[in-house]
Structures are given as C-alpha cells and as structure tokens.
Amino acid sequence: MERIIEEIREDLSRRIAVAADRLADRTLxxxxxxxxxxxRAELRERIHHTLRQAVEGLLRSSRGLPVELADARAVGALRAEQGLPLASLLRTYRRGGRLLWQSLTEAVTVHDRAALPRLLPGAAALWDVLDQMTDAMTESYRRTEAAHADRDRERRAALLDVLLDGADGPPVPAAEAAEAAAAQLGLPERGRFTVVVLAAAASGVPVAPVAPAAPAGGPGAASxxxxxWRIRAGGEIGLVELGHHPLESVRELLAPLGVRAGVGPVVEAPAELARARRLAALALRTAPESEGPRTAVLDERLPAALVAAQAELAGRLRQVVLGPVLAxxxxxxxxxxxxxxxxLACRGSTTDAAQRLYCHRNTVSNRLRRLEQLTGRSLSDPRQVVELALAHSAVLQHVEAEPATRRAAPDPRASRTPGGTARRSPRRPA
Known part of the structure; x- marks a missing residue:
C-alpha cells in the first residue's frame, strides 16, 4: 500500500485538491x-487538510504506527464551540471518505490498471483510519458540547439566583441587575410573574413539561x-412567567406532580421576584406535610402566613389561646x-364536622363546649373564632416544625380529611 501511494502521490495530491473543491461547494x-x-475558502482548506491527514494516517497504519488524531479532536472541539450540528460534521466526513477512495482508485487506474487488485486490501485499512478520525472527532465534539452545556446550566442558575435571591446593594442597582438577568433569560421587562417553591421532599421529581412562551393572546399561545426551574438542596424553585394565564393555572400545572408547593403573589417586574420567592416559601410553610400533597397559594392563606411569619408571636398565641388544651x-x-x-374546615357547621369525624352531632357540640370552657373563648364571637383559628394554625405549624422523633406517633385508625385534620375510621379495631 505504501509503495502504491508513493507511486501516485503527485497525481493523488491533485485529485484530492479537486475533491476538496467539489465537497466544499456541495456542502455549502x-x-x-x-x-x-x-x-468557501476556509471550508475548502479544512476539507483538503482532513483528506491529506487521512492519506498520512493510511501510510502510518501500513507501517504499524498509530494514526495521528490530535487534529481530528481539535476540529471536533472547535465545531462544538461554534455550534455546528454534529450531524453536519459527520456527513461531511463520510462524503470526504468516499471522495478520497474514489481519488485513490482513479489515480491507480491511470498509473497502472494492473495494480488495482493490490489496492483493494487497502480499502479496509482506509476505512479503519477514517473511523478512527471520525470517532476521535465525535468524542471531542460531545465532550466539548457537554462542558458547554454545563457552563450554560451554571450561567442560567446564576441568573436565576439574581432574580430569586435579589442582588446586594441599593434598590436601583438591584433592579438593574434583575432586569439584566431577566433579559438574558428571555424574560420581558414588564409582565406577570410568580414563584413556586416545592417542598424538599419533592426534589428530584420530574417537573411538569414546560411549554414555550408565546405572546399573550397571540397565535400559538402556550397552553x-x-x-x-432552579434546583437547590432545600427543594426546587420555579420562576413562572404567567403571561395571560391566571394564577390558578399554576395549581393545574403542579397538580400532576403530587407535591407540596407554595405559590407567591403575582408581580409585574423582575426586581420583585425575590420578594415573590420569599412569600412563596412562606406559603409553603402554611401547608404542613401531614396534609399531604397540595398547592398553597399565598393569597388564599394569608392568616396562616401571618402566623408562619412571626414565630415568636405564634408561640405566644399557642400558649395564650390554646394553652389549657395543650396541657x-x-x-x-x-x-x-x-x-x-x-x-373550622367545615365553616362552622357542626353537622358537616360530625360527618367528617364519623360521630354524632351532639358529640361534636360537647367537644366544642369543652374547648370553649378550657380556652375562655366563645365560638359564637367572630373575633374569638379568629383567635382560635390562628392559634390552631400555629399548633399545626409548630408540630410540623418539630423533629420527627419528637412528634407523637400517629393513630393508625386515623385518616386525613381535606381540612388537614384526622378522622376516626368507623370500623372498630380488631
């Protein structure tokens, strides 16, 4: 093989140059x-160089030497950085390999047709060289592409952190930083946004499919x-661009995930997203784990959010209002x-409460009277009902915040109601 190539080297060089011209024109x-x-000039030069590298690789292979692959790796990394699709690069490599074999056979035919049978064993060697070059290029491309994707994810995460955590410094620079981060993430300067915070236990679950943003009310608007999404050790955070969608659409988006989530208020500017994130985390605290998967929208749970925001006052509220019950x-x-x-979940209906608790209405009335006696609060006084409701919320949040080892063991005969309370099973224990 080496001898044949040396005999046709000058003619082969001319044919390779023509092949490079043809392939460059076809590719473009x-x-x-x-x-x-x-x-065209740059592409033609690159193709010409690659074809000559393949010939040199064939010669080295015939001598028992390894094929030089540094150039193929450099091309793969460069094209990945430039964003050229790998399919395009592979297609050009394959076409170049076919043209190179065609050039070889034509040059040998012109030089000595009788030498063609001696060329055939070189076909396998040539394709092996081309495979090595293609594999090296592809591996380098994918490694560079993965590193580039990692950088993009880190950059995107950093931009989301600016929006979700706020920037240090006075308000004006902070607002400017938020607007710059939003622009790089493709978010509008003004719009309708909110933030979702998922409970830590939900980390790692697949998030809902995200539809691309579309102009509000325009053709092809997103469904x-x-x-x-921003994944953190304490859970996942979602920056939601609502557009024309109502806030209720966030609940529909999260429903299939089966997770606990808090949803902040709707804000209109990127600089307000940090506040929305803090309020979303507060909303999540109003949805105890014992209530199971649910989406807590801040604006629907403001009294409980007030309790959650003031831990010291919440503790005092528990003791002052429900202290005798807790004892x-x-x-x-x-x-x-x-x-x-x-x-409370039944909106003050003793009958509905009795149905949920699987007991007689009089039993519920007797328990409520005892509660009034112990607390000194009347359930017929709206202001005192508010106190009891807030104190009850403070108790639930306090229990949720306690370490699991300190919580009372759950009653195996109890099940959960939509209001987050327990109900007795009508069946007696065996």
Whole structure:
C-alpha cells in the first residue's frame, strides 16, 4: 500500500485538491449550518487538510504506527464551540471518505490498471483510519458540547439566583441587575410573574413539561405558563412567567406532580421576584406535610402566613389561646384539636364536622363546649373564632416544625380529611 501511494502521490495530491473543491461547494449548497458558519475558502482548506491527514494516517497504519488524531479532536472541539450540528460534521466526513477512495482508485487506474487488485486490501485499512478520525472527532465534539452545556446550566442558575435571591446593594442597582438577568433569560421587562417553591421532599421529581412562551393572546399561545426551574438542596424553585394565564393555572400545572408547593403573589417586574420567592416559601410553610400533597397559594392563606411569619408571636398565641388544651393528656388534646380543625374546615357547621369525624352531632357540640370552657373563648364571637383559628394554625405549624422523633406517633385508625385534620375510621379495631 505504501509503495502504491508513493507511486501516485503527485497525481493523488491533485485529485484530492479537486475533491476538496467539489465537497466544499456541495456542502455549502446543501447545508445551511455550514453556510452560516464558514466561507468557501476556509471550508475548502479544512476539507483538503482532513483528506491529506487521512492519506498520512493510511501510510502510518501500513507501517504499524498509530494514526495521528490530535487534529481530528481539535476540529471536533472547535465545531462544538461554534455550534455546528454534529450531524453536519459527520456527513461531511463520510462524503470526504468516499471522495478520497474514489481519488485513490482513479489515480491507480491511470498509473497502472494492473495494480488495482493490490489496492483493494487497502480499502479496509482506509476505512479503519477514517473511523478512527471520525470517532476521535465525535468524542471531542460531545465532550466539548457537554462542558458547554454545563457552563450554560451554571450561567442560567446564576441568573436565576439574581432574580430569586435579589442582588446586594441599593434598590436601583438591584433592579438593574434583575432586569439584566431577566433579559438574558428571555424574560420581558414588564409582565406577570410568580414563584413556586416545592417542598424538599419533592426534589428530584420530574417537573411538569414546560411549554414555550408565546405572546399573550397571540397565535400559538402556550397552553401552560413558562417555568424556569432552579434546583437547590432545600427543594426546587420555579420562576413562572404567567403571561395571560391566571394564577390558578399554576395549581393545574403542579397538580400532576403530587407535591407540596407554595405559590407567591403575582408581580409585574423582575426586581420583585425575590420578594415573590420569599412569600412563596412562606406559603409553603402554611401547608404542613401531614396534609399531604397540595398547592398553597399565598393569597388564599394569608392568616396562616401571618402566623408562619412571626414565630415568636405564634408561640405566644399557642400558649395564650390554646394553652389549657395543650396541657391535656395526648388523647384528649388530639381529640379537641382535631374537632376544632374539622369544625373550622367545615365553616362552622357542626353537622358537616360530625360527618367528617364519623360521630354524632351532639358529640361534636360537647367537644366544642369543652374547648370553649378550657380556652375562655366563645365560638359564637367572630373575633374569638379568629383567635382560635390562628392559634390552631400555629399548633399545626409548630408540630410540623418539630423533629420527627419528637412528634407523637400517629393513630393508625386515623385518616386525613381535606381540612388537614384526622378522622376516626368507623370500623372498630380488631
């Protein structure tokens, strides 16, 4: 093989140059990605160089030497950085390999047709060299592409942090930093945004499919809000671009995930997203784990959010309003608190509460009277009902905040109601 190539080297060089011209013209005519990236002279020179490298690789292989692959790796990394699709690069490599074999056979035919049978064993060697070059280029391309994707993710995460955490410094520079970050993430300067905070236990679950943003009310408008997710150790945070969608669409978006989530208020500027994130985290605190998967929208849970925001006052509220109840034995305490929570969830209906608790209406009335006696609060006084409701919320949040080892063991005969309270099973224990 080496002898044949040496005999036809001058003619082969001319044919390779022509092949490079043909392949450059065809590539630019058929592949818009190449046409947008390279001019003809540069592309032709690169193809010509690659074909000559393949011939040198064939000669080295025939001598038992390794093929030089540094140039193929450099090309793969460069094209990945430039954003040229790998499919385009591979297509050009394959076409170049076919043209090189055609050039070889034509040169040998002109030089000595009788030598063609001696060339055939070189076909396998040539394709092996081309495979090595292609594999080296592809591996380098994918490694560079992965590193580039990692950088993009880190950059995107940093931009989201600016929006979700706020920037240090006075308000004006902070607002400017938020607007700059929003622009780089493709968010408008003004619009309708909110923030979603998922509970830590939800980390790692697949998020809902995100539809691309579309002009509000325009053709092809997205069927769901656009969400940019940020994964953190404490849970996932979603920046939601609502556009024309109502806030309720966020609940619909999260429903299939089966997670606990807090949703902040709607804000109009990127600089307000940090506040929305803090309020979303506060909303999440109003949805105890014991209530199961649910979406807590801040504006629907403002009283509980007030309690969650003031830990010291919440502790005082628990003791002042429900202290005598909390001092009862565990079973009595649980019964009265469960009854109060169910009665509140049923909007003060003793009948509905009795149905949820699987007991007689008079039983509920007796428990509520005992609660009034212990607390000195009347359930017929709206202001005192508010106190009891806030104190009850403070108790639930306090229990949720306690370490799991300190919580009372749950009653295996109890099940959960929509109001987050327990109800007795009508079946008696065996």
């Amino acid at each position: 005519a058929e592949d818009p990605a190449y046409a947008a990236l390279l001019g 769901a809000p656009r969400v940019l 009862l034995p565990a079973e009595d305490r649980r019964t009265l608190l469960t009854t109060l929570g169910t009665w």
